[in-house]
Amino acid sequence: MGGRDTDVVLLDENGVRCDGRRIDQTRRVEIRAGVLRNAHGSAYIEFGDNKILAGVFGPRDVHPKHMSDTDTGILRCRYHMSPFSVTERKNPAPSRREIEISKVIKEALEPSLMLEKFPRTVVDVFMEVLQADGGSRCAALSAASVALADAGIPMRDMVCACAAGKVADTIVLDVNNEEDQAGQADMPVGYMPNMDRITLIQLDGVLTPDEYKRCVRTAVDGCRQVYEVQKKALADRFFGGGGKEGSGDGA
Amino acid sequence: MAGQISMPGDRIAYIEEYVPGRNTFDDGDAVRAAVVGSPVIDREQRTASIRDPKGLTVPDAGDTIVGTVAAVMSTMFAVAIKFINGRPITSGVECICSTRSMRRNAVVALPNDVVVLKIASHLNGAIHAKMDEPELGILFTKCRKCGLRVITSRDGVKCVECGWFDERKLSSAFGDARAVELAGG
Numbered sequence: 001m002g003g004r005d006t007d008v009v010l011l012d013e014n015g016v017r018c019d020g021r022r023i024d025q026t027r028r029v030e031i032r033a034g035v036l037r038n039a040h041g042s043a044y045i046e047f048g049d050n051k052i053l054a055g056v057f058g059p060r061d062v063h064p065k066h067m068s069d070t071d072t073g074i075l076r077c078r079y080h081m082s083p084f085s086v087t088e089r090k091n092p093a094p095s096r097r098e099i100e101i102s103k104v105i106k107e108a109l110e111p112s113l114m115l116e117k118f119p120r121t122v123v124d125v126f127m128e129v130l131q132a133d134g135g136s137r138c139a140a141l142s143a144a145s146v147a148l149a150d151a152g153i154p155m156r157d158m159v160c161a162c163a164a165g166k167v168a169d170t171i172v173l174d175v176n177n178e179e180d181q182a183g184q185a186d187m188p189v190g191y192m193p194n195m196d197r198i199t200l201i202q203l204d205g206v207l208t209p210d211e212y213k214r215c216v217r218t219a220v221d222g223c224r225q226v227y228e229v230q231k232k233a234l235a236d237r238f239f240g241g242g243g244k245e246g247s248g249d250g251a
Numbered sequence: 252m253a254g255q256i257s258m259p260g261d262r263i264a265y266i267e268e269y270v271p272g273r274n275t276f277d278d279g280d281a282v283r284a285a286v287v288g289s290p291v292i293d294r295e296q297r298t299a300s301i302r303d304p305k306g307l308t309v310p311d312a313g314d315t316i317v318g319t320v321a322a323v324m325s326t327m328f329a330v331a332i333k334f335i336n337g338r339p340i341t342s343g344v345e346c347i348c349s350t351r352s353m354r355r356n357a358v359v360a361l362p363n364d365v366v367v368l369k370i371a372s373h374l375n376g377a378i379h380a381k382m383d384e385p386e387l388g389i390l391f392t393k394c395r396k397c398g399l400r401v402i403t404s405r406d407g408v409k410c411v412e413c414g415w416f417d418e419r420k421l422s423s424a425f426g427d428a429r430a431v432e433l434a435g436g
Contacts, residue, residue: 060341060343060344061344117373151305154276154286158258194260234258238256238287
């Protein structure tokens with residue numbers, strides 16, 4: 001898995017990547033919570049050139065009723081790319097890739113949610129990719145987690161996500177579109193920072209065991225950076241940024 | 252803790268010192284926040300909880316709800332919740348209220364009646380409500396025979412047109428247009 005041939009210099013001799021970043025640097029991340037009036041919770045994320053909206057409804061009555069679970073609430077996720085999100089018009093019908101990403105995001109969010117408190121109900125998460133630039137599943141997962149927190153749904157922890165990968169035989173943080181296409185490996189990671197648990201890990205490419213460990217560590221470092229942005233977005237939403245952030249022992 | 256903000260998963264106390272209160276959980280080591288909000292540490296009751304600025308669309312035990320009767324069965328009726336503590340919701344969540352302890356033959360509620368109830372518990376996957384306090388019960392109903400306006404009469408309602416009398420468990424705020432506000436406290 002050597003990646004696709006390209007004329008772009010993915011990593012120069014000074015360790016600078018094709019978009020000018022260092023190998024341990026994420027793209028610019030900006031999140032705003034509560035951007036949609038009609039959804040119970042919402043968030044908008046700009047992760048580099050990715051632009052994604054996430055909206056949450058629920059807990060609410062399940063329709064169709066036979067899908068409800070008497071022991072716990074259920075989570076439904078829909079990741080969708082707008083026709084104008086990529087350079088060629090994308091068919092708005094759900095593709096194989098979108099169905100797969102919806103599934104992995106659902107499975108990445110489920111460990112963080114306390115759905116057992118709301119039996120017979122459903123929480124719906126809708127993620128709409130307005131502009132895609134590589135790493136949109138990580139950006140969508142981070143936005144969905146903020147939207148769920150904005151909706152007030154009880155959570156064990158936030159889920160933050162960031163990818164790492166292998167480009168020009170080097171482990172780099174937050175793979176962009178060119179690196180995703182032409183690089184050697186791409187590993188999206190979803191992470192619960194307070195619980196120190198990984199909820200999503202995928203790998204496209206081949207890594208040695210040592211590279212794999214370094215790649216996970218690098219991705220988790222990126223997740224922690226995204227978590228700080230998530231916290232700031234929620235603090236701004238609920239307290240206008242005026243509160244004093246961070247946990248306290250209380251005792 | 253004043254002025255602090257807790258995010259989901261943030262540690263707010265240790266379980267040796269405090270028990271988890273509203274909007275918190277314990278992970279076997281610490282009491283952690285489950286929602287975004289301000290931590291509230293009650294040093295007398297020894298509880299650590301989170302003051303949630305938003306509130307959920309599912310009622311908790313002790314909440315007062317206003318809703319419409321969706322179905323009436325022999326020993327219970329189901330209510331589609333429209334307001335929680337005076338706050339409108341659109342989630343369509345339902346609760347059930349047992350009428351087993353009510354007097355035999357009494358028509359406690361009819362479909363489409365507006366009722367005010369208090370949430371008793373979440374049990375076996377259902378939300379259980381009660382109506383055994385004076386302010387709880389029917390807020391609005393119609394005549395069972397002709398569907399026209401009724402007025403209170405003794406322990407029930409009487410139709411102003413056909414004179415039909417039915418026993419109902421009426422709220423002390425029956426017929427009051429401000430009932431939803433009153434239910435919100």
